[in-house]
Amino acid sequence: xxxxxxxxxxxxxxxxxxxxxxxxxxxxxxxxxxxxxxxxxxxxxxxxxxxxxxxxxxxxxxxxxxxxxxxxxxxxxxxxxxxxxxxxxxxxxxxxxxxxxxxxxxxxxxxxxxxxxxxxxxxxxxxxxxxxxxxxxxxxxxxxxxxxxxxxxxxxxxxxxxxxxxxxxxxxxxxxxxxxxxxxxxxxxxxxxxxxxxxxxxxxxxxxxxxxxxxxxxxxxxxxxxxxxxxxxxxxxxxxxxxxxxxxxxxxxxxxxxxxxxxxxxxxxxxxxxxxxxxxxxxxxxxxxxxxxxxxxxxxxxxxxxxxxxxxxxxxxxxxxxxxxxxx
Numbered sequence: 001x002x003x004x005x006x007x008x009x010x011x012x013x014x015x016x017x018x019x020x021x022x023x024x025x026x027x028x029x030x031x032x033x034x035x036x037x038x039x040x041x042x043x044x045x046x047x048x049x050x051x052x053x054x055x056x057x058x059x060x061x062x063x064x065x066x067x068x069x070x071x072x073x074x075x076x077x078x079x080x081x082x083x084x085x086x087x088x089x090x091x092x093x094x095x096x097x098x099x100x101x102x103x104x105x106x107x108x109x110x111x112x113x114x115x116x117x118x119x120x121x122x123x124x125x126x127x128x129x130x131x132x133x134x135x136x137x138x139x140x141x142x143x144x145x146x147x148x149x150x151x152x153x154x155x156x157x158x159x160x161x162x163x164x165x166x167x168x169x170x171x172x173x174x175x176x177x178x179x180x181x182x183x184x185x186x187x188x189x190x191x192x193x194x195x196x197x198x199x200x201x202x203x204x205x206x207x208x209x210x211x212x213x214x215x216x217x218x219x220x221x222x223x224x225x226x227x228x229x230x231x232x233x234x235x236x237x238x239x240x241x242x243x244x245x246x247x248x249x250x251x252x253x254x255x256x257x258x259x260x261x262x263x264x265x266x267x268x269x270x271x272x273x274x275x276x277x278x279x280x281x282x283x284x285x286x287x288x289x290x291x292x293x294x295x296x297x298x299x300x301x302x303x304x305x306x307x308x309x310x311x312x313x314x315x316x317x318x319x320x321x322x323x324x325x326x327x328x
Contacts, residue, residue: 007282017041017281020288026062028284029054031071032222032245033276038066038284039247047222048074048120049135049316052309055079064288068093068275069295073124076295077305084295087283091275093121098177099156101125107153111173114151117142118308121179122156124297128304131311136206137221138316139164145315159183163206163213181242182207184270189262190215190240197236197259203228204261205241212240212261229253242273 008016018041021028029051030042039045044054048071055063055075062083065072070093072086104126108116117139118130127133134142143164146152154161155175159182165172182205190212194202203225204216213219218228222245229237229249239246240261249258263270287293297305 007285013281013285014041017285017288020285021064024062024288024291025060026064026288027054027058027060028064028066029075031067031276032226032248033242033273034066034279035244035277036247037281038279039244041281041284042066045248047135047137049137049221049312050223051075052078052120052135053313055084056313058082062288062291064284065295066279066284067091068273070096070121070123072295073297074120074127074309076297077124077127077302077309080297080299080302083291085287085291086293086295087280087287088278089293091278093275094180095119095121095156095177096123096126099123099126099175101129104155104175105129107155107175111151111153114153114173115146116153116155117146117172118155119157119160120312124301124305126156127308128301130308132315133308133312135221135312135316136160137223138312139206140167141318142312142315143168143170157207159209159213160206162210163219178209179207181271181273182212182240183209184263185209185212185240185261186264187211187215189264190238193238193259193262197238199234200236200238200259201232201234202238202240202261208240216240226252229256229258242276243271244276 028042030038030045052074056078063075065075065086068091072084076084099122116130117132117134120133120135152172154172156177158174158176161172161174201217202215203218204213206219226248230252236257238259238261243260246258
């Protein structure tokens with residue numbers, strides 16, 4: 001990628017990004033965990049499922065994906081004819097890192113009678129080895145469509161898998177991956193915070209460990225959490241997920257108070273995703289200018305991965321029945 005020298009700043013940077021976006025017929029997609037300035041300039045802000053759908057639907061020639069690499073990869077899988085760029089190619093994911101494709105393949109081969117439901121936070125290679133991809137907002141809808149006698153592998157997030165297993169009363173083989181952000185929340189510190197705000201409900205992402213989820217009044221995806229924030233009747237909400245989503249809550253409800261759940265020492269920044277933080281406005285400008293770094297996926301691999309993503313989009317929309325899922 002071209003060195004980031006002589007970049008515009010301030011209002012000039014915003015204007016330059018907007019000019020390049022129009023010139024190149026580009027759409028900027030941003031996840032809720034991106035910084036406020038990136039969220040505010042994006043054409044669309046959403047969770048993994050919403051961003052996947054927007055990537056598949058857009059008629060833009062260029063997708064600037066402000067998130068992490070597996071999200072940009074997903075956009076390329078669904079829209080191979082488009083140029084997909086990521087502001088920083090090092091923006092990875094601890095869940096993706098926890099699930100090497102060769103180990104996942106061996107795990108699947110040991111359990112041939114199991115269907116593989118795989119969280120979208122995984123590599124393209126693991127998606128190609130999976131039957132259905134799920135997101136935190138689509139997992140319940142998808143699991144409800146799978147016959148109860150069908151055995152399930154769920155990976156790579158063991159906390160999300162465990163939450164779904166308990167909710168549906170279904171035994172699942174869980175891959176042992178975790179999100180380093182949601183793993184960092186402290187039950188002790190959360191209870192202290194609840195003591196300071198006894199009337200404040202707690203919302204939690206299902207990537208959190210059970211010690212956090214068990215204290216939550218609502219558990220759901222980032223989109224679900226945002227919707228809860230818009231409808232709860234109190235004036236203070238404790239939020240156990242990556243804190244940049246609070247920006248959207250404060251924009252929608254400026255008169256209410258949103259408090260990020262604490263980490264181990266009560267005030268650490270360990271609940272900020274270090275991978276999402278790699279993307280900046282300056283890097284976004286540079287990748288729009290240069291159309292680099294660019295996502296490229298070998299076609300055979302892309303087609304295999306697309307099958308599991310297509311199944312997700314179909315099942316999340318309720319357009320596929322149990323009889324259509326088949327056995328693996």
